[in-house]
Amino acid sequence: MSEYVFQPSNVVSVAMQGEAARYPVRRIFCVGRNYEAHAREMGAEVDREAPFYFTKSAHSVIESGTRLPYPPGTADLHHEMELAVALGGAVDRSSPETALQSVLGYGCALDMTRRDLQAKAKEKRRPWDLGKDFEGSAVLAPLVRATDWGPVAEQSITLAVNGDMRQSAQLDQMIHGVGAVLMDLSQFYTLGAGDVILTGTPAGVGAVVAGDQLVGQIDGLPPVQLTLAARS
Numbered sequence: 191m192s193e194y195v196f197q198p199s200n201v202v203s204v205a206m207q208g209e210a211a212r213y214p215v216r217r218i219f220c221v222g223r224n225y226e227a228h229a230r231e232m233g234a235e236v237d238r239e240a241p242f243y244f245t246k247s248a249h250s251v252i253e254s255g256t257r258l259p260y261p262p263g264t265a266d267l268h269h270e271m272e273l274a275v276a277l278g279g280a281v282d283r284s285s286p287e288t289a290l291q292s293v294l295g296y297g298c299a300l301d302m303t304r305r306d307l308q309a310k311a312k313e314k315r316r317p318w319d320l321g322k323d324f325e326g327s328a329v330l331a332p333l334v335r336a337t338d339w340g341p342v343a344e345q346s347i348t349l350a351v352n353g354d355m356r357q358s359a360q361l362d363q364m365i366h367g368v369g370a371v372l373m374d375l376s377q378f379y380t381l382g383a384g385d386v387i388l389t390g391t392p393a394g395v396g397a398v399v400a401g402d403q404l405v406g407q408i409d410g411l412p413p414v415q416l417t418l419a420a421r422s
């Protein structure tokens with residue numbers, strides 16, 4: 191048994207709907223601007239040739255239902271509702287269809303974003319980490335096995351803040367579908383069990399403040415819920 195100079199962090203994991211066993215998270219990859227209307231609202235061109243990515247560390251994960259203190263360093267925290275795809279095995283690069291066979295489950299997710307820090311980074315052509323990868327920035331609902339949900343098609347994806355609808359779209363409006371994203375990403379990484387892909391957000395992203403209650407839904411999946419508390 192190895193010895194460490196301090197106690198290593200616990201394995202980060204999320205619930206599986208209706209199962210005692212949990213899904214251990216290894217890495218989180220996020221697809222940027224994967225819905226045309228969202229790319230437009232961000233003032234960006236859509237790249238139909240290939241997706242682009244940013245990452246969040248596993249330690250950014252919190253579970254649906256959590257109260258998140260308003261994060262430090264920002265005055266413009268935004269919600270981004272997304273479909274999460276959780277891998278259960280290595281991705282076969284031969285075709286999008288075979289890549290999809292490695293998906294263990296799907297879930298609702300929030301990609302919380304410090305928009306002011308992301309905007310500053312964009313301006314200076316710097317990486318987005320401060321805007322995207324912080325504690326509590328990846329909110330995950332319980333995952334549903336791929337054998338019990340899917341395929342990704344015309345399911346609706348919505349996000350309401352205090353009961354007001356802010357984001358509303360259909361999953362088939364993604365520019366790069368799940369299989370194509372997995373195929374593309376696997377050209378750059380050895381994807382495997384524990385890797386989670388957030389597949390991009392539809393239009394309607396916006397600011398949230400302390401006291402707000404967020405509920406994100408995708409047809410057939412458990413909702414993702416988040417309450418924002420005052421900054422601690």
Ligand SMILES: CC(=O)CC(=O)C(=O)O
Pocket residue numbers: 220221222223224228232270301303389390391
């Ligand atoms: C502009 C963004 O914040 C990228 C992103 O997270 C998305 O499109 O989804």
